[in-house]
Amino acid sequence: MPRSFQSARRGWVLLPLSKRAARFRPTPFLIPNHIPRPEADSLQQEAAKSHKQEGSKFARSVLEGSTVALISLLGLGLGGYAYNYMYKKVVEDKIENAFAAGYSSNERVALGKITYGTHAGMVKEVLEKENWVPRAEQETIDKIVNGSMRGRYYLIMGERGTGKRSLLVESMRKVNGDGIAMLEAHHDLEVFRIRLGKSIDYEFHEDYIGGLFSIRGPRDSTPLLDIERALNKMEKVALKLRKARGKPLLFIINNVHLFKDDEGGMNLLEILQQRAEIWASTDLVTTVFTSDEHWTMERLTPHATNMSIMNIRDVRKPVVLDALKKYRKRFHNEDVPQSILDEVFAKVGGRLIFLNQVSKSPDMIATCDYINKREKAWFLNQCWILGDSMDDDVEEQQKFCAAGIVLGRALVQREQEAAKTNDNEFCLPEIPLHEARQIITRADYTQGLDHINVVHIDANGMVRADSVPMQNAFRDICSEEGFEAHLKATLNRLDELESLSRTREVAFRDPPTYGGGEVPVQTYTAKI
Incomplete structure (x- = not known):
């Protein structure tokens, strides 16, 4: 039996709605069958009005939610922009304050x-x-x-x-x-x-x-x-x-x-x-x-x-002697003789790092001797040569050491040549950088010697000892007995090792002959 007739038998009338509309309505509008038609129409109008009010409430709630979301997003964006602006300003203010x-x-x-x-x-x-x-x-x-x-x-x-x-x-x-x-x-x-x-x-x-x-x-x-x-x-x-x-x-x-x-x-x-x-x-x-x-x-x-x-550069000699004399008088109540002042400058020169140690020391000469001993030990530990008995494993290291020794000897020789001019103004002997590279026959070792504070290369491209104590160390080493023979033996050994590394031996022998008697094998060796 159709659904409309079953509803009519129960005393109710189902309003004619399409299946799709009935699916989305909250509740079907059922009107009793015994109610007169005008009253039924009024009930239907009230139901429609109620439905319309519910729809407007839903739209209003959607609009309110959307408005709140937009305002929240806008507030979040403005807050983020304000924070970013203030953060950048604070960063710049901190740098300005620095x-x-x-x-x-x-x-x-x-x-x-x-x-x-x-x-x-x-x-x-x-x-x-x-x-x-x-x-x-x-x-x-x-x-x-x-x-x-x-x-x-x-x-x-x-x-x-x-x-x-x-x-x-x-x-x-x-x-x-x-x-x-x-x-x-x-x-x-x-x-x-x-x-x-x-x-x-x-x-x-x-x-x-x-x-x-x-x-x-x-x-x-x-x-x-x-x-x-x-x-x-x-x-x-x-x-x-x-x-x-x-x-x-x-x-x-x-x-x-x-x-x-x-x-x-x-x-x-x-x-x-x-x-x-x-x-x-x-x-x-x-x-x-x-x-x-x-x-x-x-x-x-x-x-x-x-x-x-x-x-x-190092401080000039007259300035150093005058300042050192005044300093010892002011803080140590000591009138230093000129001979002591000259000896101090001859040992440490005008290098401030050394003068500060010497000026505060009770015994200036002993401190100068200690500084010279320390610089000489540093140079020997970094650049001493091993002579003709060196192993081939240390060839590269000994090339660098020999370069330092040869350059130090050249500076000593340059100092001896300058001493013949009887120049009263003391200054460390210098060699142009290109000549220094020519003396040690390498262009890359000068930078390494500069790095370990054995020599110094100034902005004008002049090479000199890193300090007066280092020049004193060069002079002491070159004046030792047997130094020249030891250096020559080292250089000869380095030449020998380099020659061996460049030498290749090729050996070949004559093939044996067949049929006749035994023929001695002939071996030939050639060096390339």
């Missing part, structure tokens, strides 16, 4: 006791003890640090212990660290990245909250990219401060020779030089590199346009 007057952490370490002096008298006393030797280069360094000399960047070269860093620190003290950032170089790029961030107070986005929501965090990159980002931020701060300060910032990288002479180190040096060139030409930042070794100048010179090179 260049403000006063001293950052690196500069405090460099200044040492001076910045932590409890009173002005103590600071003055520390300065008198630390900077007791006047320096001719101090005025030029002062002009670089205070911004009087601009439009250039500088490579300051000199032997170990000549006082390159102390010159910069003294100039920093005079300007109260205003506009200065300083860091020490390192061969590891990650360590250099951290030191760079510390010097300019930059965190490399390691404290950025957005890294919590990303798959690849902001630290997921190479050290060179992080260094480039830090230099970009520093450049923005320099642009902001240029008009307010009226002079460029100062960025000091000490001991750049510690960078590795490989792809990573050369890429880092290239990045720093490119920035230094741009900053110097626009008066944004004056960059200062310091180095003990000549190879850094060789790397920087081909691409240098605005670079100036400064040579920091």
